[in-house]
Amino acid sequence: MKKILSIIIIAAVWFSACNSPVKEEKKMSEKEVKDTLTEHTVNPGLLVNKKDPVCEMPISAGISDTTIYKGNILGFCSPECKAEFMKKPADYIARAELKIK
Numbered sequence: 064m065k066k067i068l069s070i071i072i073i074a075a076v077w078f079s080a081c082n083s084p085v086k087e088e089k090k091m092s093e094k095e096v097k098d099t100l101t102e103h104t105v106n107p108g109l110l111v112n113k114k115d116p117v118c119e120m121p122i123s124a125g126i127s128d129t130t131i132y133k134g135n136i137l138g139f140c141s142p143e144c145k146a147e148f149m150k151k152p153a154d155y156i157a158r159a160e161l162k163i164k
Contacts, residue, residue, distance in 0.1 A: 107138070110138040110162075111135040111136060111137060111162050112137050112138060112159035112161055112162070113159070113161075113162060114158065114159055115138070115140045115144050115159075116144075116155035116156060117145075117148050117155055117158075118141075122138045126138040127139060127140055127141045128142045128144075128145040130145055130148070130149065132156070135161075
């Protein structure tokens with residue numbers, strides 16, 4: 064009788080463990096992934112600009128996007144500023160306060 068009771072208890076514990084809901088991982092949107100990668104992979108020391116060339120916000124306040132222009136990495140406070148820069152880079156580059164020339 065003790066064996067049967069032990070087997071039933073073990074089976075019940077095993078069955079409940081197998082059927083417990085698995086915590087589903089939150090899937091990140093493509094934008095969240097891009098933002099996370101940008102935040103963690105951009106080394107501000109590699110950027111050649113002190114200010115966002117479009118809105119003139121200091122890069123030290125935060126970098127949301129980057130691009131390469133004439134072999135140099137430029138940082139931007141937002142994807143919108145980068146998009147505006149890409150339309151006419153020559154019009155904005157002087158406002159970036161480049162560290163090197």
